[in-house]
Amino acid sequence: MGMEFGSKLKEWRNHRRLSQMGLAGEAGISTRHLSFLETGRSRPTEGMIIRLCEALEVNATESNMLFSAAGFTPRYQGTTNADQLPEEVAQAINLIMENHDPYPAVLLNSSYDILKANQGYLRFAALMGVDEPTDINMLDLLIASDMGKSLIVNWKEVARSLILRARSEAWLQGPSSPLHAHIKRLMEDEAVAEALSQDLENLQNPVPAAVLPITISLGALETSWITTITSFGSARDALVDGLMIEQSFPANEQTRMLVSQMN
Incomplete structure (x- = not known):
């Protein structure tokens, strides 16, 4: 030991x-x-x-x-299931996500796996053609998938910003964390590596932005969003450690009208 x-x-x-x-x-x-x-x-x-x-x-x-x-019982209680969260935490998360509807919102764990999604996300994911919208990793969906690369107009900027953010979180989580290994796998993709290297060479946006603009093409229609990720947890509470809520807001009237029609 x-x-x-x-x-x-x-x-x-x-x-x-x-x-x-x-x-x-x-x-x-x-x-x-x-x-x-x-x-x-x-x-x-x-x-x-x-x-x-x-x-x-x-x-x-x-x-x-x-x-x-060291041979001791783990000190901090933990869960990877959104249904096992403390009642008061689950209520707060549900309120945030439900009140954000009709706009998309998802609950992520520290590895960016989707644990829970509101109706706004499910409706928009269906428009994008996501087969299993709640059984997927958000980094894989937006960065690694062919769908993400083809539908996200500003894919390079999105990939760069998300990788930089995930890298900073992986540094905090440690070298043996699942997120650390996940980023290594993502960086094996030549397109992802190129997007990040361009950023470093040009010294633009060297740190992850507080908000992420993202433009998604749906045929002849382009939807524009501003996405935020809010950490929800405590460094000494494994039950909520690393939980994040990702919320997307329409960035223009055209996107707001589309959401209104979907609702």
Whole structure:
């Protein structure tokens, strides 16, 4: 158990680009003690794991993995099912999404999997020809799919912005997170890699924008949207850790009229 915890701790320290001295200082322990923890010569207490997780800014989900690696019961309760959320959290999410109707809104987990969708999203997804609109990953839908590449007029800008945002979130989630692995797979797509490299070369929009303009072509009709992603959760609550609500707003009158006709 000690070696498994130690290797994960070292992985996190390297991911945060901290020296042993740097992390020891942040956690308020000696460099020698930290070295013993990383090599498995010392076994951590639960209190020590909490202290190290706070120093490394490890979220609740990944903290649970460190507790398990050290032989402890995961400290933070978690779920991947929207139906298992605390009642007050579920009510708040439902209110936000229902009140956003007739415009699209979806609930995403930390990996961008769609957990829940309002009627506005389902109606528009049907127009786009999405076969299983709630059993899909949003990054795959918008970035990786042939449909996304063909229907999204400003696909390069959308892909670039979403990848940059997802990268920053993956950095917080850690090197072993599903999102980190997902981004690696997305970057194997030449079109995605090219879209991001152009951004870096031109030094334009080096960080993800707060809002994402997106134009979607539906035959002869182009719909324009402004999309926002709001984080919903706490770094110490695995039940809601990483949950996001993505909401789309019509950016012009033509799109508003289409939504009105669909409703």
